[in-house]
Every structure is written in structure tokens, then in C-alpha cells.
Amino acid sequence: MPSLPLRVLVLEDHAFQRSVAVNMLQTLGCDQVFEASDGAQALALLDTIGTVDIALCDLQMEGMDGLEFLQRVGASGQVKSVIISSSLSADLRRAVHQMVALLGLELLGDVGKPLHSQVLAELLHKFIDRPVSQPEPASAVPLASETSVRRALAEGQLHAWYQPKFNLHTGEVCGVEVLCRWLHPTRGVISPALFMPVLERCGLLDEMLFAQLDQALTVQRSARAQGFALNMAFNLQAVQLASAQLTSTLKSLLTHHHTCGSSLTFELTESGLLEAPATSMESLVRLRMMGCRLSIDDFGAGFSSLQRLCQLPFNEIKLDADFIRNLEHEPRCRAAISSTLALGETLGMTVVIEGIETDAQRRELLALGCTQGQGYWYAWPMAGEDLLHWLQQRNDVSAVDE
Structure with a gap:
């Protein structure tokens, strides 16, 4: 030995x-x-x-x-x-x-x-x-300054990027999640972790959201011209529901881009909705009345209040990626996914699985009855022009296969 x-x-x-x-x-x-x-x-x-x-x-x-x-x-x-x-x-x-x-x-x-x-x-x-990893530097990367973030927003350096959602059975694109990326002229791509807290602290989340909506609806219109109907999903913080301008500005943007609310989804994390006031409830109802879909994001990562899920007008559950990462090794994760799928079906809600990174995970989820997912196995987030090119390439390949 x-x-x-x-x-x-x-x-x-x-x-x-x-x-x-x-x-x-x-x-x-x-x-x-x-x-x-x-x-x-x-x-x-x-x-x-x-x-x-x-x-x-x-x-x-x-x-x-x-x-x-x-x-x-x-x-x-x-x-x-x-x-x-x-x-x-x-x-x-x-x-x-x-x-x-x-x-x-x-x-x-x-x-x-x-x-x-x-x-x-x-x-x-x-x-x-095992690979020997290099130790991370002890000092944390500081947040961007308020001045630089305000300048980035004013100069259009905050760009909408898109990660596709797909049908696990067919691979067909169901829609995209719209993410924010800061493309700095000298520093390249800056992580959202370094500027999103600053936007929230300075009350700039709405301004960023409306800029993203304008960019994304332009891309959506171009995709529609190419024959692709894409639902666009945007992350929304619970604090933004209190804004009186949210639904009125959204209506104006939809009119400007000649589209309807049913082409949009707003994803809200469950932790921010535990104590949703009446004004927030009104905004959620108005968004649904406009035809928008509402998704409870990172479901299972917070308090998972079933009472709030029943009270608030959601029509989609987005299951937290941690359940997928541990699917192969944790029988309880399998049970949680199955239970969430059954809950979604009973409540008439779509269930989207996020964080799919391997084909083995996709096959396992299919066996459990999942139909919609999102993750690096299928596509990484990409800029608007890249998304349109990617969709066209996929369409050309499908046409050749037929």
C-alpha cells in the first residue's frame, strides 16, 4: 500500500x-x-x-x-x-x-x-x-460611489441583459429574465452586487426599472419582427410597489412600444412581501389588471408564507436555485420540488425552476414533472443584440433539421 x-x-x-x-x-x-x-x-x-x-x-x-x-x-x-x-x-x-x-x-x-x-x-x-484553490483576498470590494452610479444611470451605462427561460421538454424559449449590467467605459462589466445596493439606498430603483423597460421593450419589438414572441420578466423590489408612478409610467411605456401588459412578468422576492401594506396590494392588483404576470421569486429561500402566497395575486412560482443544486444528494429537495409543483398546479400557478446547470439536473426535473426552467445549462445572460442573434441562429438550425 x-x-x-x-x-x-x-x-x-x-x-x-x-x-x-x-x-x-x-x-x-x-x-x-x-x-x-x-x-x-x-x-x-x-x-x-x-x-x-x-x-x-x-x-x-x-x-x-x-x-x-x-x-x-x-x-x-x-x-x-x-x-x-x-x-x-x-x-x-x-x-x-x-x-x-x-x-x-x-x-x-x-x-x-x-x-x-x-x-x-x-x-x-x-x-x-482535489484542486488547490487560491485564497481570496481578505479585503472586500467596496460599493460603487453614489456619484458614479448616478452618472452611470444618466449616461446610459446600465444595460438590460437577458437570460432565457425555456421549456424543459422541447427546449423552446418561453421568455427571458431581464437583468441589469453596468458596462463601465474603462472598467468593463461591474457586478450588480456593487451598484444595486447604492441604487436602492438612493431611491433610484424606479429610474433604473423604467430605463430597463424601455430597452427591453425595444428588443421585444425586434424579436417580434423576427417571429419570436418573448415574455420579458423584470425584478421588482417590494418597496417599489408603494410608488404611485409605477403603473402609470408602465402604461405609458407599453403604449409607446405598441405592446400589452401580458407580455411582461414582474418577479418579487417573497421576503419583501411578508408585511405588504394596502398600497402594495393595490399596485399588485393593478399590474394584474393590466395583464402583467406576477412571479414570486426565490420561493423557498425566505419564509415561504403560504398564507401570503394565497392572499397576493401571483400566477407564477419561481423556485430557488438551492433546491436544484442539492437535488442529487438531498432527498428532501426532491420532495420540496414535487410539493411545490403540486402546490402550483392546485393554485393554478406556473412553476419555473431556476439554477439548472447540467443536463442531468434537467432530466431529473423532467422526471418530477417540471416543464419550465432557467439556468446556465441552457443559456447565460446576454446583451440585447446577442439575444436577437442567438434566437435567429437557433431558428436557422431548427429549419435545417426539419
């Missing part, structure tokens, strides 16, 4: 199981294997021996248990990665997986009990073969 350049700590309070784990790791070729019977002993040992590559960690122990130990080493950096070895139920171990991630620790795997040599060997090699 070749030697593995690994320092491994076994944290297990049962003497025989601890001995089995230590012997198995040594047989697999680990250079240095240490052992401790509880978290306190393990912390003391780490202070003496220094950082270890892997902690093979039980969870239930007398004295300091595995949960507290993980909390401690998550802050200290004395453990590079963790393998969970526990006889706790699967749902509790899944919760610990989330806890490990939140602590900033790398979870190599969950081997359960009893230990199996082959499974353990695969996880050891997973650690050795």
Missing part, C-alpha cells in the same frame, strides 16, 4: 470503533494518524500537533461532542476537511452537512457506521486529488 501524505485525526468515544478506524487508516497508508475520545481531548491534541488534513468525526459523545468540536475548529482553521462517521439518522446527518458548510469547513463525505475500507480510501484520495 503506497504511503499517503495525510495527517488524520480520529474523533470517536467508543474505544473499539476508534481502534478499528485508526488501524484502517494506517492500513490505507496515512502517514500520521492521531486519536481522541472526545472534542476537548481532540482540541488539546491539535494545540500540540498542529493542523490536520482530515478529521474523521463521530457526532454523539460524552463530554464535548462532535458538533461543538466542529464549531471550535471551524473558527480555528486547525482542520482542513471533515469526514462524518455517525450512526445518527440520515436527516440529522444532512443537517450536520449544512452546518459544516456554514462553518467554512470542507466536507469530504459521510461514511456512516460501520466503516468500510473502500469508501474511506475513496475519500482520502478525493482530498489528495
